[in-house]
Amino acid sequence: MMNPYIQEIETEFKLALQERDHPLKFCVLATEGLNNAPQSRLIVLREMTSDFKFTFFTDERSGKVAQIKNNPKVCLLFYHPIKKIQLKVEGIAAIVEDKGILEKKWSSLSTVSQKNYTTDQAPGSKLVENKDIEYLKNKNYFCILEVQAQVVEYLKLREVNHFKVQFHKDINGWVSEFLVP
């Protein structure tokens, strides 16, 4: 029988991918900065498989991409404020290199979304004036990030007795352990 917490997580993520403002559509992606200090930022969840592989879109020139190339160990943090569920995912990030997949996803984006990946300067570059931003017509820096979960921690806040369970994968699938919340 499938673990009920895994099932709940999967169901919520499926909803998140369908509903525009679902809280699990957003998470904090934490990486190790190039100066070894932690770095984090909000990011939109684009896809998730039943094996907890998460997909995100970004600009290949962004800091997070360089940080992941340096150290692929990342942490994702999601929060569902109505259900009071926090999900912490420890995983390994990879940058999708397959040109066919990149092209297919790029073509599926709206023109407005595509524009986000075409600034002439890299994200985070200093601007003299805000009007300096220019968008390239014939080049893009669209990048797909995938994070394969290794450990998923589920914390549910309750009126009485908070509850925490952690999952990791072994040869038989995802195994759960209850933790002190």
Ligand SMILES: Cc1cc2nc3c(=O)[nH]c(=O)nc-3n(C[C@H](O)[C@H](O)[C@H](O)COP(=O)(O)O)c2cc1C
């Ligand atoms: C609600 C929200 C959603 C965001 N979604 C994304 C996203 O899907 N991809 C992305 O690269 N940046 C996204 N950002 C911007 C990032 O938080 C961040 O500022 C940017 O990616 C640069 O991060 P970096 O320099 O640490 O790589 C989002 C910001 C907010 C506030």
